[in-house]
Amino acid sequence: MSETFPWSVLGIAPTSDRKAIRKAYAAAVKAMDIDAEVDAYAHLRSARDQALALARETPVDAVSPLALRDVSEDGGDPLPGDEGASSSSSGFWPLAAPRLLRPLGEGSVRTAPQTPEPAPGRPCFETIFPDAPADTPIAATLELGPHQSLAAPTLSGYGEIEAALGLIPGQTACERLEAVLTESDDAELAEAERIVALRALQAAIGEARSEGIDRQEQVEDWLAGLLATHWPRSAPLLETATQAFGWHEEWHRFDARPAVRFIGARLRGARFRARVEDPGHRYHAAWRELNRKGPAGPFRWLRASRDDVQFVLSGLRANFAHLEDELDPRRIASWNRPVIWPRVVLGLCWLALLANLLGLSWPFVSPAYELPDGTQIELAEDGPGPTLFGEYLETAVAESLGQGHDLAWLWDRDAELARRIVAQVRASLDSGGGAEGATRAAVNLVRAATHAKGHTLSGEAREAAMRLRLDQLRAAREMAPATCLTLLHDGQLPQQASAFPEPLRARERAAAARLAETPLPPENPGEEDTSVPIPGALIDAIIARTGLPDAAVREALQNEGEDAPRCDVAIALLAAALDWDGEPATREAILRAL
């Protein structure tokens, strides 16, 4: 930077007079429109700031004499460890800068005050807390020695645990805290130490609370550095200190103090760990898996899902990277490698295909058939294998819905019916009905389903469905009156009945395929009991069609009497109702009953 900056910008000769600098700056600001000259304003600001900084550095009379004396005393004092000297210093704070910038390395941090480091092993309180212990009679109590301190009279705020640990009575809370944290190299605080440390921490916080904000900040800064330096020994203290100073507000900030960020990562890591160790936690399995030693085997995906593990890993890295250091790197490495199990599965598939080609049945698992929606159904050990079962299924479907239709086609349109067909075919095969029985069962099932679906239709389609029904009943009557009645009540033909003639079958298949997309109506078992009033006109028509006497017709309509007249009356009623153009509601009720 040129010799003339910042003075050239301010338009004055180099000076250490703050007033002159500010006057020049004020004149320059008033002469410009800062909203229009953004860069010039920034330039002027930085010139002013630099000039003021230079003025501060130059030791001239303009600088406050008090501050000067302070600097010379503490800067020139080579004895930070000398109690007498430091206690004699006036009440002024040697570290007036509000920020103690200390570099913090990962895992190992050290409070670095701006004054020279005291000799190793010595507590650094004298430099950080010059006003703390001087007037307490430490010298006298020190003579007692660590063993005798047990017998020493208990001072106020000084308890038996402290005494047992050999701590010095009369220590300030801050000193005691540092002593407990530094006196051992153990990674963890012993229970007694933990109690003392926590008590000392709370006392230190309480003392700071009753002080001014500058002092609070010094204590806070010092504490943050101390706790960060002595982690993991300080681990049980982090929560309390964080609550007291609101560090949780700070550690998310991009400009958080390094010690606070360090503590934040440790504390959040501990909180995360406490939560994730609960077996009910969403990522518990992934966490446990990552904590195992050694590389993970090919079946690691059985223990935790890959996505979960990756999620936990990326969360660790973004938030508390130190937790990853505690995990076995080989384990993590194997999770980072592409998984080889797809190849294993592929190999198994080849084996299965080979076995199938050789006509072997898979020796380990019971045969299963995969449905179009991907679910597997188990087949009987001694029944047909999956391939044969599939063939039977397709035959049954083609017989029910016509050539060119297969199970997948039906599955897309009416999964419920398809599922029932599969169940029916399997049940039929299991009961020894063979391929033919299975097909017949399926056809019957579809016939009943088509009839049920027909009831949900209206208009032309409804009429066509009922005409088909009429012809089915007539065909069944040809076979036997009982068959007709079974069809009338169950919608199905009896198991042993022979099939309908082919033209009727074709109409059935066409109707089933046409109605494939119509959903099955919910079953309504109460429907059979509904009584339907039949108008006299229809009774007359039935009598005319059947030639039966009036009484026999009425008996049949009550579902009484012999099969043949009941069947004839039902057919006649259906035919008459279809041709009748009476009241629509009554007609619909009659059709529904049939």
Added chain:
Amino acid sequence: MLIGIDLGTTNSAAAIWQDGTARLIPAGADGALLTPSAVSCDAAGATWVGTPARDRRAAHPADTATSFKRAMGTNTLFHLAGREFRAEDLSALVLRALVEDIAAETGTRPTEAVITVPAYFNDRQRKATRQAGELAGLTVRRLINEPTAAALAFGLQDKGDREPFLVFDLGGGTFDVSIVEMFEGIVEVRASAGDNRLGGDDFDRALIALAAPRLDPDGRLAALPETRREALLARAAERCRKALSSAAKAEFTVTLDAKTQLSLPIGQDEFEAACGPLLDRLRDPIVRALRDSDIAAHDLSEIVLVGGATRMPAVRKAITRLFGRFPNAAVHPDHAVALGAAIQAGLAARDAALDEVRITDVCPYTLGVEVAEPSPNGGLLKGLFSPIIERNTPVPVSRVQSYSTLSDGQKQIEFGIYQGEAREVARNIRLGEIRIPVPARPAGEVDVDVRFSYDSSGLLEVDLHIPLDDSRHNLVILDEEDREGPESLAARREALAALKFHPREDAANMALLARAERCYEDHIGPVRQNLGRAISRFTGILDTQEPRLIAEARDRLSAQLDAIEGSAPL
């Protein structure tokens, strides 16, 4: 005419710059200088603003809104008598009432205003405030930070030089701290910090939490509908807190009906203990402002108190302890901000009396973009915040920062623009985004210069420049994408204009009636019965439409209310 408006959480005030001095404008006929930030409606669309609206809260809690400033910049809807309002709409109604007062006082209708906002209001909250001004038919010339305005009012008392002082502004809903220095007529804000969710309302809530469980052993209060119960408790807390500002003990009193009054004495110490967590929250913004300005607390020349909540002894005690000295109460805590806004209005109008005064402010939040970084353990850390303008940088300011592509053959870059202090953008406030095409090159070979320009009114402009192909892109963050356009603004303004306001002469009667009703709700026994009779008598006289009779009756009722409120412990 350019006016200054303090749009507060609890109270608002308007001031003008006239004849070389800032002057507050009285609200309405009774000469009060503050207008409560309250709006009340009835089913017929009649609307009350200010004192009568606050009084109506007693009898019509569900149809009255207060403290809506806390909802600025959010989508919260207030339902008053079947109408929906956003916080901006309600603020606009308050602004309009202030404009009416100025028009009545000066004879001219102001069209331009300087409106104050808490320093720690974020971009969204500032935009909502600006919009409220527009809805009220005002051109908002500038938004000025409340502590800055207070500093202006404080500093211009004698125009002398001042070493850095701290403005401690604890209002009804927000807390701000600013460190300000004055020399040679320059008022320089060094740093601002705050908590835009901490204010007198929170202390009321602490008081309710303290009193409610002991107040109501029979559960009679708990059995009331929620809006009514909350309104009763809020009013009781407000009164009790005020009383505690001048006495060691005060009654927390809730009037349930004509016969029942629940009452509980609250001591200063109890209240202070209950406020502990809130008082602790005062520390963090102070520390941040001190750190950012690199000033030690003992170097501050003054602690200047602003905002109604600084009247609380508990707060003053905490301040005294934090700074080791007594705060300066030289400025009126409720008036300073409005007066400062009027001074800023005078500055903006280049008034000759302010020729030697300049004010420089800072931007209290950090502004930056979203970036991704390779993680040391492999992989990519996404969603990180990269600051471009750091907080407490003097404004206006223009800063540039360079970023490069992350993957080979990358064809475009998206910059999410954020405001806040967190390392992860998810914790910051998203202001907008810009997506630009970049020439496809190997990763890291394409640089993009991102320039942020932030002006004194808080308007951010983003310029992108790719040196490789010398292409330039520009984005002005005017509104977030989900904000509606000018047509809908006009529609909302019309909807507000359709509300019925009482003519000025009626307004006094309505306000008195609202006050009488509030008084009625607060009392039991014979006093209440008397009030009930007086209210029906007064409404009867109003119906005669006889101006002379009405004026007499108004004076009588007013005197009666003064007597009751003057004597009762409430």
